[in-house]
């Protein structure tokens with residue numbers, strides 16, 4: 001009789017999203033090989049999940065590692081977007097490589113503990129910071145590969161046509177190892193030219209595109225039609241991701257329907273960034289304040305690939321948060337009035353499988369053949385996981401347990 005070879009890791013007593021009963025999951029050579037009620041193949045390591053919920057690894061499709069944790073060095077009075085932009089640009093002048101790395105490490109290590117197994121960080125490149133941010137983050141991409149897959153999106157936050165030398169710097173940054181190219185066209189006096197320059201760079205370096213787009217609640221026209229047209233003209237379907245898109249929240253249903261169809265046809269992904277957008281939008285409203293979060297649940301019904309992401313951690317754009325995507329799912333579900341078990345599962349997909357699709361991470365999800373990037377949550381359903389974002393988590397990256405967190409509490413009752 002042939003000897004049965006062992007698999008690397010077996011999870012037992014696992015709950016799965018939307019499924020009854022307990023399951024077993026076999027993992028070998030970094031991949032999920034089987035999900036079944038009972039797996040007889042012996043494993044080198046067996047982990048009894050004790051009924052915990054297994055989810056695909058969380059994917060943070062949009063974060064800024066280089067400007068996280070800045071509240072100790074900025075002045076804030078109005079809390080407005082213009083103040084955040086101006087104060088952060090001023091703070092950026094004193095960023096050093098070591099300083100950026102220290103703040104980025106703090107975010108990355110927290111994120112790994114929360115169960116984030118992939119992340120796209122924007123990294124600012126402009127005549128002020130030049131390539132310092134990228135040079136700080138490039139080594140961390142390799143250093144933390146054991147815990148998360150880090151993509152670096154070279155990002156022109158201050159505009160391109162208005163700042164001579166920026167385009168050349170973006171080009172240098174891509175040559176140095178940037179994975180993705182992006183910008184914030186709304187700060188550029190020539191936003192459409194800004195968009196075309198970014199697409200030119202994407203074609204030259206054969207990389208994905210990521211814009212901060214249609215942010216704020218001013219009267220500037222939507223730039224989404226420009227991005228849709230350029231995406232199709234250049235054959236970049238499936239390679240474009242857009243963050244914020246807060247202006248879509250203000251569109252009447254018929255207009256939203258038309259642009260959602262066009263966005264889906266162009267294969268463009270849209271990410272809501274609710275912790276920033278709720279905080280930054282609608283500052284001029286005197287009462288009954290609008291929310292200003294992209295209606296990603298509605299866009300999804302038109303076939304748009306949608307996601308939810310962190311954006312910022314404790315800076316003037318978003319003074320709150322810790323980079324836990326599960327907590328952002330809680331927030332998004334509240335803001336978008338997601339009120340069924342199925343809508344909660346869709347919300348979670350926006351932070352896992354759909355987020356992975358948005359940033360081009362292949363083979364992500366709970367199915368045999370996919371990468372074993374997983375997180376065990378102390379909950380029995382997705383609704384419960386989103387409801388409380390439990391602290392207790394076990395994180396698996398490419399089949400290896402990379403982090404475990406446990407809540408500690410001691411009660412001292414009177415006798």
Ligand SMILES: [Zn+2]
Nearest residue numbers: 064212243311
């Ligand atoms: Zn951003």
